[in-house]
Amino acid sequence: MRAKSVTEQARRAQIVKAAIATVAELDYAETSFKAIAARAGLSSTGLISYHFRNKQELVDVVFADILERFQGFVSARMGQGSAKEELRAFLSANIAFLREHRDDMVAFLRIRAHSAVTDGGIADSDHVELAGFLRRGQEAGEFRVFDPEVVAVFVLAMRNGVVLRSGALDLDVCERELIAAVELMTGR
Numbered sequence: 001m002r003a004k005s006v007t008e009q010a011r012r013a014q015i016v017k018a019a020i021a022t023v024a025e026l027d028y029a030e031t032s033f034k035a036i037a038a039r040a041g042l043s044s045t046g047l048i049s050y051h052f053r054n055k056q057e058l059v060d061v062v063f064a065d066i067l068e069r070f071q072g073f074v075s076a077r078m079g080q081g082s083a084k085e086e087l088r089a090f091l092s093a094n095i096a097f098l099r100e101h102r103d104d105m106v107a108f109l110r111i112r113a114h115s116a117v118t119d120g121g122i123a124d125s126d127h128v129e130l131a132g133f134l135r136r137g138q139e140a141g142e143f144r145v146f147d148p149e150v151v152a153v154f155v156l157a158m159r160n161g162v163v164l165r166s167g168a169l170d171l172d173v174c175e176r177e178l179i180a181a182v183e184l185m186t187g188r
Contacts, residue, residue, distance in 0.1 A: 012051045012061075014040050019062050024103035028110045031055075056116065063115035066101075066108045071125070073097045083137030087186065088179055090130070094159050095175040098166055105163045127152050134186065143186045155182055 004012070018040035022031045033045035033055070042048065052058040077093035080086050098105045127149075134148035158181065162174045 008051070011047065015042075015048055015051055015058070016062055016065055019058055020066065020107045021103050023062070023107040023110050028059075028114055056114075059111050059114055060116050062107065063111055066104045067125075069101070069104070070097055070108070083133065083140055083142040084183070086133060087137065087182065090133070091155075091159070091179050091182060092175060095162070095171055095178065098163055099171050102163075102166055105166070109160055109163055127156055130155060137186070142188075144188045146186065151185060154185065158182075 015036065018036045019031065022036050022039050026035060033048045036058075037043075037045045037048055040048075048058070052061065074090065074093040074097065077089050077096070078086060080089040131148040131152035134143060134146075134151055137143040138145065138148065158178055162169065162171075162178065166174070
């Protein structure tokens with residue numbers, strides 16, 4: 001397989017960016033190559049088909065792109081010290097990414113169930129990592145006794161709720177209340 005030229009890489013990036021914005025605005029089911037081409041300013045859907053065999057391939061690339069950037073963003077803000085500080089940093093980093101990349105987060109949640117990337121458990125990595133972190137915090141005596149798997153589901157459901165309603169919410173208030181709710185849920 002030949003390497004993609006700089007022009008081809010730029011066109012693919014343009015299509016991915018337009019796909020993210022289209023899914024964030026229209027939802028997954030309404031997103032089509034025609035809608036993406038219009039948003040990207042492309043003259044034809046053939047330009048998308050040249051780079052992506054079908055909607056599934058494009059969705060998988062979009063999903064993996066957002067996931068990689070999100071995980072890098074959150075990871076760079078971790079390493080705060082105690083389990084309580086790490087949990088606070090994780091939650092703040094999630095809201096900070098949302099502030100800077102709202103369309104990405106909305107698109108991520110809307111295509112999550114449709115992406116083949118989820119087959120390997122990659123999409124659930126935030127749940128696995130959060131549950132493991134909560135478990136380690138319990139072992140260190142920083143958190144009360146609870147089921148880490150269940151609490152991770154609750155925490156991520158609250159985060160996802162904020163993402164889906166973020167256009168109508170004050171994210172500073174959301175961050176403060178999310179941290180408070182999770183600290184009440186996990187505290188001793």
